[in-house]
Amino acid sequence: xxxxxxxxxxxxxxxxxxxxxxxxxxxxxxxxxxxxxxxxxxxxxxxxxxxxxxxxxxxxxxxxxxxxxxxxxxxxxxxxxxxxxxxxxxxxxxxxxxxxxxxxxxxxxxxxxxxxxxxxxxxxxxxxxxxxxxxxxxxxxxxxxxxxxxxxxxxxxxxxxxxxxxxxxxxxxxxxxxxxxxxxxxxxxxxxxxxxxxxxxxxxxxxxxxxxxxxxxxxxxxxxxxxxxxxxxxxxxxxxxxxxxxxxxxxxxxxxxxxxxxxxxxxxxxxxxxxxxxxxxxxxxxxxxxxxxxxxxxxxxxxxxxxxxxxxxxxxxxxxxxxxxxxxxxxxxxxxxxxxxxxxxxxxxxxxxxxxxxxxx
Amino acid sequence: xxxxxxxxxxxxxxxxxxxxxxxxxxxxxxxxxxxxxxxxxxxxxxxxxxxxxxxxxxxxxxxxxxxxxxxxxxxxxxxxxxxxxxxxxxxxxxxxxxxxxxxxxxxxxxxxxxxxxxxxxxxxxxxxxxxxxxxxxxxxxxxxxxxxxxxxxxxxxxxxxxxxxxxxxxxxxxxxxxxxxxxxxxxxxxxxxxxxxxxxxxxxxxxxxxxxxxxxxxxxxxxxxxxxxxxxxxxxxxxxxxxxxxxxxxxxxxxxxxxxxxxxxxxxxxxxxxxxxxxxxxxxxxxxxxx
Numbered sequence: 162x163x164x165x166x167x168x169x170x171x172x173x174x175x176x177x178x179x180x181x182x183x184x185x186x187x188x189x190x191x192x193x194x195x196x197x198x199x200x201x202x203x204x205x206x207x208x209x210x211x212x213x214x215x216x217x218x219x220x221x222x223x224x225x226x227x228x229x230x231x232x233x234x235x236x237x238x239x240x241x242x243x244x245x246x247x248x249x250x251x252x253x254x255x256x257x258x259x260x261x262x263x264x265x266x267x268x269x270x271x272x273x274x275x276x277x278x279x280x281x282x283x284x285x286x287x288x289x290x291x292x293x294x295x296x297x298x299x300x301x302x303x304x305x306x307x308x309x310x311x312x313x314x315x316x317x318x319x320x321x322x323x324x325x326x327x328x329x330x331x332x333x334x335x336x337x338x339x340x341x342x343x344x345x346x347x348x349x350x351x352x353x354x355x356x357x358x359x360x361x362x363x364x365x366x367x368x369x370x371x372x373x374x375x376x377x378x379x380x381x382x383x384x385x386x387x388x389x390x391x392x393x394x395x396x397x398x399x400x401x402x403x404x405x406x407x408x409x410x411x412x413x414x415x416x417x418x419x420x421x422x423x424x425x426x427x428x429x430x431x432x433x434x435x436x437x438x439x440x441x442x443x444x445x446x447x448x449x450x451x452x453x454x455x456x457x458x459x460x461x462x463x464x465x466x467x468x469x470x471x472x473x474x475x476x477x478x479x480x481x482x483x484x485x486x487x488x489x490x491x492x493x494x495x496x497x498x499x500x501x502x503x504x505x506x507x508x509x510x511x512x513x514x515x516x517x518x519x520x521x522x
Numbered sequence: 523x524x525x526x527x528x529x530x531x532x533x534x535x536x537x538x539x540x541x542x543x544x545x546x547x548x549x550x551x552x553x554x555x556x557x558x559x560x561x562x563x564x565x566x567x568x569x570x571x572x573x574x575x576x577x578x579x580x581x582x583x584x585x586x587x588x589x590x591x592x593x594x595x596x597x598x599x600x601x602x603x604x605x606x607x608x609x610x611x612x613x614x615x616x617x618x619x620x621x622x623x624x625x626x627x628x629x630x631x632x633x634x635x636x637x638x639x640x641x642x643x644x645x646x647x648x649x650x651x652x653x654x655x656x657x658x659x660x661x662x663x664x665x666x667x668x669x670x671x672x673x674x675x676x677x678x679x680x681x682x683x684x685x686x687x688x689x690x691x692x693x694x695x696x697x698x699x700x701x702x703x704x705x706x707x708x709x710x711x712x713x714x715x716x717x718x719x720x721x722x723x724x725x726x727x728x729x730x731x732x733x734x735x736x737x738x739x740x741x742x743x744x745x746x747x748x749x750x751x752x753x754x755x756x757x758x759x760x761x762x763x764x765x766x767x768x769x770x771x772x773x774x775x776x777x778x779x780x781x782x783x784x785x786x787x788x789x790x791x792x793x794x795x796x797x798x799x800x801x802x803x804x805x806x807x808x809x810x811x812x813x
Contacts, residue, residue, distance in 0.1 A: 235621070235723050236630060237621075237624065237625050237628075237629065237630060237633075237723065238722075238723075239633060239634050246630065348766070354773060379766055379768075380765060380766060380767075380768040381765075382762055382765040382766050383765065383773050383777065384762075385774075385777050386724075386727035386728070387723075387724070388722040388723050388724040388725045388727060389722075389724075389725060389727035390713070390714075390717075390718040390720050390721070390722055390725050391531065391534070391713050391717045391718050391725070391727075392727060394717065394718055395531055395758070395759065395762055396762050396765075398527075398762075399759070399762035399763050399765065399766040400766050402763070402766070403766045403767065414634075414722035414723060415722055415725070416634055417634045417635060417636060417718060417719070417720035417722075418718050418720065420634075420636075421636070421718055421719060421720070437634065440634060440636070441636040442636060
């Protein structure tokens, strides 16, 4: 920067005319701010459409039922956050509730929860174990709002957690992989090593070991950046290079990289979170899925009917919230005995005969 | 590992860094390279999804890359605004813009996309990789031997002399920005329609910033920059291999390996002239005529 612009003094005296203002603008080189203004304009609209100006909303009436969702990441990740968003939309359409959602992590999470509670939201849902403690902490301050997190162990009269038992689906994927692998090696790819992801991968490995004690498990490979499809693909190739021919993922929006690598190398992939069997890559043999809508609706109804009591509840195959779906176009290649065995395992899980390991966090 | 695979995964950084070399030689730092790559990545995927033509997708990426460069250039070259401030704003703009368009076109809760990819030949090469391999010596030659290259380099070293010799520093820098922007857009496009055939929010994942570091690492020379990008690409492959082979080291440490290596190299070689040429003397400084 050549000239010393900061020394320009602006007086907002009484003799301010339009032409003077323009001169000031020119002197201050306010067009430096233009890209920032443009950014702010676009940045605001980049947020969720429903997330705009919550302060502009009318105060809640007794009839109005308001539900808020706070996610750790973007809701268009085709995975963890997307399923919660779809659950919220189901609450909106089925219960004609007023809904709102935003992305907030770290210290912002509690701030966002407080803001929703102050605006009279009846249910504030934090989609992650990290929202459990902040919710339980402020629950006493807002007795008319229920705070629920995905996973976590703290409860209060109006705060609790519910957890999807996705480990059950991952366990069955492990069984299928171990029974069908031709190389005797299976692996996994994930974004980052957080407790919720690690627990599902452990269940996958436990299922594989239970089905075939000789199976070789390639350690999970993490690619680190949410959305980095090329990184996910490269990570998957490194697992395939070790000889694995079945791979499960926790890659969310970057999952296409996993499937693409499997397709190119003739390996098999499992979908996760949502049913990804119809992925155009054709590499997905089965999916471990979360059916979130019924669980979200059930919770919202409880809150609406004022029947909610702070608790930690588990949603698994018993509640039809978790499933393991074999790709119909792949069924011909799956031995019928294995299909039967998997069905039996599902039944055993539902009846409580088979308990899938899960980590507590 | 397979050399073509190594080249493929290093290509987005290498192509962006090649363009950045031209930009930095002219005395600018294209801080918004990451944003340029991201918009290129999105528009290439979008056009391919709409038309089914990968060629049109690459063309769209070149255009949008040039457009982003013109915006950056207008503020930093013609208006002499701070390059870091403008670049940061444009990076944020790119994240918001691509995110908004992606959601509006492909759904609020996202969708795993699979679009057509560049056809490959000769055991895995494709048009963009060939372009990269041809582009490195061509740009190297033009920078070193042509009168355009000489003028451009002088604009990065001592712009007053460039003006005195009858050239327009502003025009030379604008031209360099166009080259850098188009290559940046192409680099992003290669991620989506070359490697993965898909797009996700922020799928460039910092590669634009790595590319800027690679220019310093490669000593502002096209060959050096290509080798630097390949080196980082190899280190990245190695870290994945370590993870998959179960090395008992926490994975974030292994993952940081390529970047730690880059930092070490930058610390050792620095900006100075000690190792095979240094930074252009007027790098990052705005030029105003008649001062």
